[in-house]
Amino acid sequence: AQSVSQHNHHVILSEAASLELGCNYSYGGTVNLFWYVQYPGQHLQLLLKYFSGDPLVKGIKGFEAEFIKSKFSFNLRKPSVQWSDTAEYFCAVNGGYNKLIFGAGTRLAVHP
């Protein structure tokens, strides 16, 4: 069965610090990978997605993620966070089926 692990449940950073959120998935076949973000009081929004091709994917608001097939990982990165990045971040996988399997989420707090 597919599963997704997000290792950091809570992350606290100061503005301008670099961010890396870990995501590992369990699935042996071809996968589609997603990062969703939920800002306070808002609904889930897609941050970026990987289907195939260049394993380094760029998303909105300066975020990027790298797919490393050998490590079953899809870590999210941002070189310099802002206070407005305070949100909950969810990694999700879909192995060619239609449902998304989500990780438990990482709650990020950025202090000015």
Add this chain to the structure above:
Amino acid sequence: DTGVSQNPRHKITKRGQNVTFRCDPISEHNRLYWYRQTLGQGPEFLTYFQNEAQLEKSRLLSDRFSAERPKGSFSTLEIQRTEQGDSAMYLCASSEELAGGRNEQFFGPGTRLTVL
């Protein structure tokens, strides 16, 4: 706003009562999904429709849960004889039909259910 909408946004009910939630997807999307999210967890898949056909149901969806999408547009999720363990955020998402799961799902704001 042409995104996914859900009603009501909040529902408080007493244990044993029935509740029904509605989801209106993005109009050109023929796939509609229901997820449930509890505190500290990511969304968990419940069921999905392609047009009016319900194509997959999770084992999380007990006999007390039923979902419909009668005309392939809006969908309803009904919970009968609610239990306190049903308290959660119920999320709806919609997507186009693309091969290989390459479909971006757009989420609604959710319906927060509290069972007293």
